[in-house]
Amino acid sequence: MDAYVRLEKVRRMHTQLPRLRADARDNRERIIVAARALFAxxxxxxxxxxxxxxxGVGPATxxxxxxxxxxxxDEVFATELDACGQIVLxxxxxxxxxRGFTSALHSLTSLNVRNRSFVDALTAASSVEGSLVAHRRELLGMLAQLARRAQKxxxxxxxxxxxxxxxxxxAGRGLASGDEATRDAAARRFSALLVDAFRASGH
Structure with a gap:
């Protein structure tokens, strides 16, 4: 529950945006759409x-x-980080x-295959503190704790x-560049191989 509260807190910090005029909102949305396409x-x-x-906007805008x-x-990948947060929770x-660890591995690999730059956004180091930076740090910390429990x-x-x-x-980012019809199957096979690689000997 504490982890859920922390994730909700940083998510709300990010989503509390100031009111914008209609033209400013339109420009902002166009920038996000363009950046999402280019990042993908x-x-x-x-x-x-x-x-x-x-x-279609000027650099100043x-x-x-x-x-x-x-x-x-941070803005482009806010939705993906929210989805990642639910997977980790x-x-x-x-x-x-x-079982929780392997479930996260399967789900994160599936999420990864939909957008080749999502993992960059999840793990990117930033010198600028912000809500999404805190979100990333929290998610990776929770996964590390889950891994330690699985090791025990x-x-x-x-x-x-x-x-x-x-x-x-x-390593799995390349799956996103494959044929769309085979991506999901490739993601499932890749995550299955990862599970075997991470499994303790004799387990």
Whole structure:
């Protein structure tokens, strides 16, 4: 419950946006749509001027709405991070930590395959503190705690660290560039292989 309260707190901090005029709201939405499309196609390293061109707005308008590229990233992936948060909460609530861990692994891999830059947004380090940065930190901390619980049962290999999960998710980003008809099957196969790789010997 404490974890749920913390996640809800940082989510509300992010969603409490100031009132905008109709034209400002329209520009903001166009920027988000353009950035989401570019990030999905090419990752989060797309430049701000390219986002502005895709959105059909001037650089000044873009920077007025989003002072940094990190601010754009946080806004674009807010929905995905909320979905990720629910996955992690459900996994941590499972009385069997290994089952919860593997469930999170399957679900995060499936989420990852829908957008090749989502993992970048989840794990990106930022020098600018904000609600989404706190959200990311909270999620990774909860996953690390779940992993330690699974290790205590002897199901998860003892040398596992949360960086291994991040590495695995990064490795799976290429699945998003595959044929749309086969992505889900590829994600299921990839996550099954990861489960076997993380399983403790003899379990």
């Amino acid at each position: 196609q090419r990752g989060v390293d797309v430049g701000m001027r390219e986002i502005a061109r895709r959105a 873009l920077y007025r709405r989003f002072p940094t590229r990190q601010a754009v990233i 459900d996994a941590c609530a499972d009385p069997d930590p290994w 049962t002897g199901a998860l290999r003892c040398d596992f660290a949360i960086g291994d999960l991040v590495l695995a998710l990064r």
